[in-house]
Amino acid sequence: MTLFIIILCLVLLITVVIQIGKITELAGEIRGEKDVEFTSNYWNSRLGMIFMVAFLILSAASAYYYKNYMLGYGPHVSASENGVSQDQLFNVTLVITGIVFVLTHIALFWYAYKYRGRAGVKAAFMPHDNKLEIIWTAIPAVAMTVLVAFGLNVWNTVMADVGPDEDHLEIEATGSQFLWFVRYPGPDKKLGERNFRKITNLNPLGQVWSDDANLDDMMPTEIVLPVNKKVRVKITSRDVLHNFDLPHFRVKMDAVPGMPTYFVFTPTITTQEYRQRLRNYPEYQLPADASEPDGPQKWETFEYELACAELCGKGHFSMRYIVKIVEEDEYEKWLSEQKSFYMTTIRNSDEDTRIGELLNIEIEDRVVEFNTELEAAIASEDVADDILVLKHLFFETGSARLTENSKYELQNIIGALNKYPSLTIELAGHTDNTGDAEANQTLSEARANAARDYLISKQVDAARLTANGYGQNEPIADNDTEDGRQQNRRTEMRIISK
Numbered sequence: 419m420t421l422f423i424i425i426l427c428l429v430l431l432i433t434v435v436i437q438i439g440k441i442t443e444l445a446g447e448i449r450g451e452k453d454v455e456f457t458s459n460y461w462n463s464r465l466g467m468i469f470m471v472a473f474l475i476l477s478a479a480s481a482y483y484y485k486n487y488m489l490g491y492g493p494h495v496s497a498s499e500n501g502v503s504q505d506q507l508f509n510v511t512l513v514i515t516g517i518v519f520v521l522t523h524i525a526l527f528w529y530a531y532k533y534r535g536r537a538g539v540k541a542a543f544m545p546h547d548n549k550l551e552i553i554w555t556a557i558p559a560v561a562m563t564v565l566v567a568f569g570l571n572v573w574n575t576v577m578a579d580v581g582p583d584e585d586h587l588e589i590e591a592t593g594s595q596f597l598w599f600v601r602y603p604g605p606d607k608k609l610g611e612r613n614f615r616k617i618t619n620l621n622p623l624g625q626v627w628s629d630d631a632n633l634d635d636m637m638p639t640e641i642v643l644p645v646n647k648k649v650r651v652k653i654t655s656r657d658v659l660h661n662f663d664l665p666h667f668r669v670k671m672d673a674v675p676g677m678p679t680y681f682v683f684t685p686t687i688t689t690q691e692y693r694q695r696l697r698n699y700p701e702y703q704l705p706a707d708a709s710e711p712d713g714p715q716k717w718e719t720f721e722y723e724l725a726c727a728e729l730c731g732k733g734h735f736s737m738r739y740i741v742k743i744v745e746e747d748e749y750e751k752w753l754s755e756q757k758s759f760y761m762t763t764i765r766n767s768d769e770d771t772r773i774g775e776l777l778n779i780e781i782e783d784r785v786v787e788f789n790t791e792l793e794a795a796i797a798s799e800d801v802a803d804d805i806l807v808l809k810h811l812f813f814e815t816g817s818a819r820l821t822e823n824s825k826y827e828l829q830n831i832i833g834a835l836n837k838y839p840s841l842t843i844e845l846a847g848h849t850d851n852t853g854d855a856e857a858n859q860t861l862s863e864a865r866a867n868a869a870r871d872y873l874i875s876k877q878v879d880a881a882r883l884t885a886n887g888y889g890q891n892e893p894i895a896d897n898d899t900e901d902g903r904q905q906n907r908r909t910e911m912r913i914i915s916k
């Protein structure tokens with residue numbers, strides 16, 4: 419029924435329009451049709467001229483009004499090296515096409531005005547004109563050639579890869595519905611191998627754990643980069659097409675599933691410097707949050723950002739990632755605080771394919787940990803600080819046989835003795851209180867001696883080493899709990915003289 423009424427309404431509407439047309443025609447005939455047409459032409463051509471002027475003025479005015487918001491103008495100079503030439507190319511194109519835009523619009527409306535239909539004037543008939551054809555083909559051809567040549571030159575510079583031995587930082591960005599995974603290579607400066615078949619909830623990039631290069635890779639929650647350092651971003655996608663877009667650096671590249679792409683750029687303005695630039699413009703002196711007029715201003719809260727510039731699905735908008743450009747020393751500090759993804763998330767989980775293995779990365783961590791404690795002890799005046807528990811020195815159960823992995827801890831002691839030539843130490847063995855006290859005493863002595871013997875076998879001067887067993891007499895924790903007993907079964911390195 420509703421449909422019928424709608425159709426009926428439409429039919430009536432069309433009839434009314436046709437009738438109005440007929441009446442207008444009739445009225446024209448009565449008044450003299452030609453006169454009506456010429457009057458209409460006269461007004462249309464004049465109104466067209468007014469429209470043209472208003473249109474050109476408003477176009478220019480709006481561009482001027484918003485200039486401090488647009489990339490490449492006002493405070494938004496390019497924050498990367500490559501962006502400077504891209505902005506230049508854009509401006510040259512804008513000037514050339516801008517001139518053509520203004521001239522063609524003036525010509526369009528001027529001709530409509532000048533050659534409007536008038537009484538007693540007939541249109542000229544122009545069958546063909548070679549000269550005109552040549553002119554209006556040659557001018558755009560030359561303009562296009564100039565623009566394309568300039569553009570190709572910029573393209574080749576911007577898209578150049580890093581040289582084989584060029585100093586640069588390589589990171590990886592993987593687009594996924596709907597977030598970015600950004601991976602840093604860790605101290606080995608190598609990104610580990612990936613295999614999409616290994617992707618799980620815990621391992622979103624499908625990192626292959628048998629590849630040592632993966633073990634120190636990090637996945638921070640923001641991108642931090644040092645200023646004036648060349649960065650190569652390896653861009654991949656896990657599902658659909660995404661686009662890696664850093665507008666302030668004029669960096670933009672598709673993230674294509676199964677086909678890694680890259681972009682090389684050098685940031686030149688730190689986040690702090692960029693904020694200071696914005697600060698000079700009234701547009702950025704407004705409160706960042708309108709409901710908090712006394713809160714921080716827009717320039718203070720500015721952050722560079724990574725966006726996805728491909729409409730990749732309904733959560734597309736959420737693919738925002740903060741990018742911070744900082745000075746070199748601040749970057750080094752930030753980097754040293756980042757943790758390996760494998761060590762924090764995968765190690766000893768169900769997905770760890772290397773459980774039970776002592777990894778190089780762990781050995782290195784232990785070296786750092788040991789040396790930090792040692793240096794604190796050397797620097798300290800307090801005698802209590804001179805006792806270092808050897809946390810990674812172990813013996814087989816009930817015996818004085820050193821476990822295989824204990825050699826790394828003993829190696830740390832050798833390193834300390836080499837570094838500090840006047841250092842002499844005591845190796846102190848301790849047990850918990852389970853079993854016979856006398857047996858514990860003997861075991862602790864045997865263990866301390868085993869550690870000492872090992873060091874002597876590695877060319878350490880025996881005069882710098884003493885070994886003593888303390889049995890169960892010096893607990894550092896409660897012997898009533900398993901955790902406490904474990905802490906009490908220990909070997910210490912006691913500094914005798916520094």
Ligand SMILES: [Cu+2]
Nearest residue numbers: 660726730737
């Ligand atoms: Cu996306």
